[in-house]
Amino acid sequence: MTAHSIFRETLRRLARNPLAMAGGAVILFFFVLALFPSVFSGHDPNRIDILKILASPSESHPLGTDDLGRDVLARMVHGARISLSVGFVAESIAIGIGLVIGLLAGYYGGRVDSVLMRFVDIMLCFPTFFLILAVIAFIGPSIWNIMFIIGVTGWMGVARLVRAETLSLKERDFISAARAQGAGTGRIMFRHILPNTLAPILVAATLGVAGAILVESGLSFLGIGVQPPTPSWGNILTAGKDNIEFAWWLSLYPGLAIFLTVLGYNLLGEGIRDAVDPRLKGR
């Protein structure tokens, strides 16, 4: 056996799952779009052309133009960068918070656990979307605020997951062995327990990114997300809604992009979950 063989074995099982691979391919496709937007569209996403308002798809504008005559393809590929990075950053924040809270609750147990887990319960009571709406109304809509607020309202699942893993991991022999060699609490938590929780977190993170992208699109659609003229899939849809009778392309393409990305993340996440689950090893 070679080093990292568990990791390789997991990858191999993931590679044999066609749905997960399809999901991964879709995400990869959008990532390439987001990384090199100008390769896919020569137009400036914010250039207004009043002579071509709501022009239908044509050779110079493959996905048509919007109500200000801006090229929809250009706005889509530039919007991909915004939407994908919101998903990524927001979920990273959520995982950071969830990890720390879950580790503390699981490791210390007792009163610390009760207090932290009741806090999780309280956070779960809020209808997240409306909480975000209310907070954005206070702190103002900006892309950074949106990432932040989606992150701080989305960590509870991760916290519960990490807590459960920590509860069982801290009783394992290798933790006592590490203590017996003189490892302190911080080292035990972050070097010995944390890496052992990463597999389920990876699954939660992948699914979480999909959720964050949906929330961002929703907020932008309602006009309190990413602010125009910065393009995002959500606010392109907003323009589409007003003109859906005359310009179907303005609603269809951003909607499709959101749908495919979220579907892709979900398929990939479920694929990873199956791949890391040892009970499915024989498959």
Next chain:
Amino acid sequence: MTERLLDVRSLRVAFETEQGTVRALFGVSFSVAPGETVGLVGESGCGKTVTALSILRLLPSPPSKVEGGEILLRGENLLPLPEKRMCDVRGKAISMIFQEPMSSLNPVLTVGEQVAEVFTAHGVCGKREAAERAVAWLRKVRMPDASLRAREYPHQMSGGMRQRAMIAMALALSPSLVIADEPTTALDVTIQAQIMALLQEMREQERMAVLLITHDLGVVHDFADRTAIMYLGRIVEIAPTRDLFADPIHPYTQGLLASLPGKQPGMKRLPSIPGTVPDLSAVPPGCPFADRCPFRQAAFARFRSGEAPADSLEICDREDPPLFEYAPGHLAACHYQRAARGEAR
């Protein structure tokens, strides 16, 4: 015993459970001299591991509670030390080898990283040097292809190799005492011999003391300078190993030695000790071994036949016998033996 590295004095440990307090150690006392190997023998549940974990203060509290006693390391009591100081003691002054090499290594870290961590955790040296020292130690415990194996994960190794890695971790900082909690129980017999030989060699090289916990009398016979026999949370007999095997005093020790295969040639069935160990949550007063003790049964028979008065039995049921020194360094806790041969001395 003039010089004492570790001195455990009447250590009492209990566990708080939902059914009430369960006492695990009833005043355990023993000492370990520098460079000495002391064997701690007893059956499952007699408190061997609890003793070991208490010395390193690794028992989770709650539910465990030290009710009394002292654990002196070079004269300094470890029990009241703040956790931070205790982290310095662990690994550096006292370290431990665990029973299960399969589960006592972290599955997500390479073996080299885990050995190196002992150095970095104690701030001995930087990361790069720690990695080099780890490989050197793996070589020292004769891990095959040490530099290659250091980059592998525990699941890629055999039990024997993992135990070698465990030993490298435990010895990395040359502690003055290593507690080996059944280091060979989980290994097969040929590997057991190799690991014990390695431990012995390391002990001589590093001049460290070993507290060898086991239920294998053969292992203590071969490796321990002194041996303590535990029964139900007490040390019932402690003596230089040779004396213990030559002249066991406590009836429990006698029973254990008699049940070793090969002691009675021609015998088909091995003798065993009748009865079972009392439940720790309901230990009867008096001598913990009284129920199973052949001396007491004989005394009871004499009493029934009218040869002896009733009070000859009483003390076993009433008083927990203290350790009494029968020969230099040879202590046992038995009322009967004390009456029979102790007072004569």
